[in-house]
Amino acid sequence: MSRMRELVDEVLAEYAWLIDNDKLEGWTELFTEDARYDIIPRENHDRGLPLCLISCKNRAMIRDRILALRIANEYNIHYDRHIIGPTKIAEQDESTVRIEANYLVVQTNQDGDSKVFSAGVYRIFLVLVDGRLRIKDMVVVADTFRVPTLIATPI
């Protein structure tokens, strides 16, 4: 069990590190090929509405998203910092684990001003692949409401 918690810590650190260092292509490698990645506003989530801000049905879609972002973000320069935790292990067996982890993304604009950009929870189902955890299903439930254009960066 201890070993699984450590692997979870590792993959979450890697997740944050890749996004915050603008290594978004590397970030897509954390997902399995058939991975789902959704961002859903908490309001919709709590009402059972399936409307997502971002909905990717597999890794190819996640990659497309990043490609689009590389073009769009030319004019939206900012820095992200992810703070993640605490992490609840909801379910696990030898090769899979289901977790929930609170997250906070602090964004700094070009004037050097830092603000809470998004707060919410990650609900992630991970599978062990060659000794490392990979994301098979991830739902980001975002408390913070932002217009879709502003969440072009993955959360």
Place this chain on the structure above:
Amino acid sequence: MSRMRELVDEVLAEYAWLIDNDKLEGWTELFTEDARYDIIPRENHDRGLPLCLISCKNRAMIRDRILALRIANEYNIHYDRHIIGPTKIAEQDESTVRIEANYLVVQTNQDGDSKVFSAGVYRIFLVLVDGRLRIKDMVVVADTFRVPTLIATPI
């Protein structure tokens, strides 16, 4: 020692998860029957003033507080997210542990705006009960000053 740190991680994750998912009745179960739960402004704490914003002498009082909250909060809809850590283990033996953990509560209002609601430190004394840690004494020292009505939700 490693095992104790893991148990601490688990109970803090559970603590945050229960509050943030509005499972406040479940949250009261994290406390022992004779548990103390106080919220004290840092200003008072540093001056040795015992004035608390919330002071519960046992779990029955904690439960009463939640009952009252269920009525009061009808008109104060918001989402909380707890970010906790790093966690310092100050003292431990086989069945008890004393920790200090920084916390940050980010609150999102109905307009989808997220803000730092409270920052401070948890000082918790926990005891092992049937393989899980339970809170026997918890003092929340809150740096952020808010009028009492706004901290109806546990921190």
Place this chain on the structure above:
Amino acid sequence: MSRMRELVDEVLAEYAWLIDNDKLEGWTELFTEDARYDIIPRENHDRGLPLCLISCKNRAMIRDRILALRIANEYNIHYDRHIIGPTKIAEQDESTVRIEANYLVVQTNQDGDSKVFSAGVYRIFLVLVDGRLRIKDMVVVADTFRVPTLIATPI
């Protein structure tokens, strides 16, 4: 490996605890005698500019900084809270470890208002000394831009 991650958790918790409890003299003890401690704005860092907001070449300089701070801070009363994580272990052997950890400093002023004061990343090289990790080299890359006078407190 697990043991090293635990030692890293411990030293980061200690780091935050010492600063947040205003035990700055104790905080200097976390560094080795020849330790470097730099704070550099992310903008400069990303452009390869070596301009630091704070640059200490050894522990004696770190201590001098704290001495100066004790005088200067008489009129700048505030509370800091460090939230640190997730932590990526970038490299390790038996007695050293290189990590990167996101940090967030929330500062509360005398009116009880809490705000994001600084967000960024710690890049730290640590060495094992008598069973505890000590900081040999630390670069704080700060996303948030603040005038130097305001970062008198270590981050």
